[in-house]
Amino acid sequence: MxxxxxxxxxxxxxxxxxxxxxxxxxxxxxxxxxxxxxxxxxxxxxxxxxxxxxxxxxxxxxxxxxxxxxxxxxxxxxxxxxxxxxxxxxxxxxxxxxxxxxxxxxxxxxxxxxxxxxxxxxxxxxxxxxxxxxxxxxxxxxxxxxxxxxxxxxxxxxxxxxxxxxxxxxxxxxxxxxxxxxxxxxxxxxxxxxxxxxxxxxxxxxxxxxxxxxxxxxxxxxxxxxxxxxxxxxxxLATRVYAVIPVDDLVHVLTPDQVRAAAEQAGADADLRDRMVAAAVTCQKRHITSDGYLQCFPQRRPFDVTYLDRRADVVVRMWTQQMPKHWKGYAEYRARVFTKLLFQSNQTFWNGSHVNAGARLHPEVxxxxxxxxxxxxxxxxxxxxxxxxxxxxxxxxxxxxxxxxxxxxxxxxxxxxxxxxxxxxxxxxxxxxxxxxxxxxxxxxxxxxxxxxxxxxxxxxxxxxxxxxxAGGTAGEPDASPTVPSAGRAPEAVPAGPREDTGAVV
Incomplete structure (x- = not known):
């Protein structure tokens, strides 16, 4: 032994x-x-x-x-x-x-x-x-x-x-x-x-x-x-969540009156038109500068994830009809949101105990x-x-x-x-x-x-x-490895498969 x-x-x-x-x-x-x-x-x-x-x-x-x-x-x-x-x-x-x-x-x-x-x-x-x-x-x-x-x-x-x-x-x-x-x-x-x-x-x-x-x-x-x-x-279930982005642009770039006119021009139903106008008013009144669909758009409880799926085509049509006319306001708004993302950090730590308003943690949690x-x-x-x-x-x-x-x-x-x-x-x-x-x-x-x-x-x-x-010593000394050569030489690369390692740039 x-x-x-x-x-x-x-x-x-x-x-x-x-x-x-x-x-x-x-x-x-x-x-x-x-x-x-x-x-x-x-x-x-x-x-x-x-x-x-x-x-x-x-x-x-x-x-x-x-x-x-x-x-x-x-x-x-x-x-x-x-x-x-x-x-x-x-x-x-x-x-x-x-x-x-x-x-x-x-x-x-x-x-x-x-x-x-x-x-x-x-x-x-x-x-x-x-x-x-x-x-x-x-x-x-x-x-x-x-x-x-x-x-x-x-x-x-x-x-x-x-x-x-x-x-x-x-x-x-x-x-x-x-x-x-x-x-x-x-x-x-x-x-x-x-x-x-x-x-x-x-x-x-x-x-x-x-x-x-x-x-x-x-x-x-x-x-x-x-x-x-x-x-x-x-x-x-299909939600076509991408429609959230044009909603955000529309309610922040256009005035409430312009949102109403844009909805009517695009053929929106009365419910979507009224909610879009209400979202524009709420964001303006509460000085909410982004995330208009979740922060300003009137929502029913429980949250209906399929609401936009039934109206995404109309929302996109509103966006394509209006943003070219208001391109300057659109560029300014997007620059504002993007610079805030770059320079104002938010939620650097998440404590794991919050849920959306009106919701609750799953019973298993x-x-x-x-x-x-x-x-x-x-x-x-x-x-x-x-x-x-x-x-x-x-x-x-x-x-x-x-x-x-x-x-x-x-x-x-x-x-x-x-x-x-x-x-x-x-x-x-x-x-x-x-x-x-x-x-x-x-x-x-x-x-x-x-x-x-x-x-x-x-x-x-x-x-x-x-x-x-x-400096004259091996890269690994005193932690020497079999892949490291003797003192005074740069460490050699391990076999690099089917090519020589030249450090070439694409």
């Missing part, structure tokens, strides 16, 4: 010294951190949106497409597997920390530095990232799905050519995550395009036109097929009350940083980070092209809110904040590794 223990001890010491045990240590650390975060948020912080979707997932109310049916379906599957609605928040924490572990492992392989790999893992504890980890929101699902695709693409990029099955399995997984991102947020399509390109370039470093067309066709087919499958499984001690500790942590470093919670900062990522032609380290595409995804996602933002809410820039933070962490680790190498 003593000899067996000695052999195990020797093997463990050797694995620690040569670095082969460190990725597993990172996995243990990531699992512990994810469990701790999930414990803080248990059983999950619910917003009015997620409170509604919980009822849909449990079958207590019909699914509708006001909120993504794919998210209700995913939650339903998790509940059937685990028997507990808290499994969704736990899955979110597992997704984030699992993805960060993949990225930290890649940094370890590239630099051989335990400290730098831990720095990437620590992104999960950043206040502007951790604040929503356990909030069941479609914005969080979008962010974590896209980040997972990014990590998968970097992994595929570094796989040797002979790992054929692993490469295609990872690419298929990345495609599924990307399709989920496209389905879980209606305005996510612009953000998915650069991430899709990143996935394709990980498979083929220089794809020709045919490969681009074939890959695009497969992606479109997967998204369309996924949407059809979700519709079959959930049979969602009070059975597992939130831990108030942990909730207030998290709130103090997040709001303290929001006070001292407000730019972390504001859209303008992450818009600036996205622009820098896109415009800089070369970054330290091997991921120049990938970082530019990640920045492009964030940039397109933010700009997509210019004509559509309903209000100022930090969750609308959560994906740019997450992707920007990860990108900055990767840039910083590459810069530190290069400085260490230039």
């Amino acid at each position: 003593s000899g067996t223990v000695d052999r195990w001890t020797t093997a463990l010491r050797r694995a620690w010294k040569d670095g082969t045990a460190w990725p597993w240590c990172l996995a243990v650390i990531a699992a512990a951190c994810g469990y701790a975060v999930a414990t803080v948020f248990h059983p999950g912080y619910l917003s009015p949106d997620s409170n509604t979707q919980l009822g849909q997932a449990l079958g207590d109310e019909p699914v509708n497409d006001w909120h993504p049916p794919v998210m209700a379906l995913a939650w339903r599957i998790l509940i059937r597997i685990t028997g507990d609605f808290s499994s969704m928040a736990a899955t979110q924490a597992a997704m984030l920390w699992g993805t960060l572990w993949v990225l930290a492992r890649l940094v370890w392989k590239r630099t051989g530095s335990r400290g730098l790999s831990l720095a990437v893992l620590a992104v999960g504890f950043a206040p502007h990232i951790m604040n929503f980890t356990g909030v069941v929101w479609k914005d969080v699902h979008l962010a974590y799905a896209l980040l997972a695709v990014f990590a998968i693409a970097l992994t595929v990029r570094d796989l040797p050519r002979e790992r054929f099955r692993a490469r295609w399995a990872l690419l298929a997984l990345g495609l599924l995550f990307l399709a989920y991102a496209a389905l879980v947020r209606k305005n996510a399509i612009p953000a998915t395009i650069p991430v899709f390109a990143l996935l394709v370039l990980a498979a083929w470093p220089a794809p020709g036109r045919r490969r681009w067309l074939a890959a695009t066709g497969v992606f479109v087919a997967v998204v369309a097929g996924g949407s059809a499958a979700v519709n079959v499984a959930t049979a969602p 009070p059975k597992q009350p939130l831990n108030d001690t942990l909730r207030f500790a998290l709130q103090n942590y997040v709001t303290g940083f929001a006070r001292d470093l407000p730019m972390l919670f504001q859209g303008w900062f992450w818009l600036a980070v996205s622009l820098v990522l896109v415009l800089r032609r070369r970054w330290a380290g091997p991921y120049t092209r990938e970082l530019r595409l990640l920045g492009a995804s964030s940039l397109l996602y933010i700009l997509a809110y210019l004509p559509t933002a309903p209000e100022s809410n930090y969750r609308y820039v959560y994906w740019p904040a997450l992707s920007g933070t990860v990108a900055l962490a990767l840039v910083a680790t590459a810069f530190v590794a290069r400085r260490r190498a230039a």
Whole structure:
């Protein structure tokens, strides 16, 4: 027995010294951190949106497409597997920390530095990232799905050519995550395009036109097929929620008299006409500058999600008839809402106990009350940083980070092209809110904040590794790894699959 223990001890010491045990240590650390975060948020912080979707997932109310049916379906599957609605928040924490572990492992392989790999893992504890980890929101699902695709693409990029099955399995997984991102947020399509390109370039470093067309066709087919499958499984009520945007524009750009005339010209029924006029009057009287349909539009109780579905064509016709005549007012209004989104952060912390007026938390939720001690500790942590470093919670900062990522032609380290595409995804996602933002809410820039933070962490680790190498020591010393050469030389990249890593720019 003593000899067996000695052999195990020797093997463990050797694995620690040569670095082969460190990725597993990172996995243990990531699992512990994810469990701790999930414990803080248990059983999950619910917003009015997620409170509604919980009822849909449990079958207590019909699914509708006001909120993504794919998210209700995913939650339903998790509940059937685990028997507990808290499994969704736990899955979110597992997704984030699992993805960060993949990225930290890649940094370890590239630099051989335990400290730098831990720095990437620590992104999960950043206040502007951790604040929503356990909030069941479609914005969080979008962010974590896209980040997972990014990590998968970097992994595929570094796989040797002979790992054929692993490469295609990872690419298929990345495609599924990307399709989920496209389905879980209606305005996510612009953000998915650069991430899709990143996935394709990980498979083929220089794809020709045919490969681009074939890959695009497969992606479109997967998204369309996924949407059809979700519709079959959930049979969602149609709401045509997109009509909320023209309602918002009309009641804020036009005067109440102009709204009345526009409704009559477009052939609106008396009920829609009167509600539109009332919404314009209410917004004007109460100085409500956005989100007119939910804040000003007269609603019956319970809330009728199908009201706009029956009148969306008329609302759109009103918009197309009036906005060209009032283009200046429209541009001014949209600029006002967009700048508020960029410069006035809102809801940097969500405490998980609020629902819409006239609604109530699902009966299952009070059975597992939130831990108030942990909730207030998290709130103090997040709001303290929001006070001292407000730019972390504001859209303008992450818009600036996205622009820098896109415009800089070369970054330290091997991921120049990938970082530019990640920045492009964030940039397109933010700009997509210019004509559509309903209000100022930090969750609308959560994906740019997450992707920007990860990108900055990767840039910083590459810069530190290069400085260490230039200073004459190995990047990983004293945390040496078998992938790190002797002192005085820059660390070599691991095999990068089917191409040489040149850091070339798209």
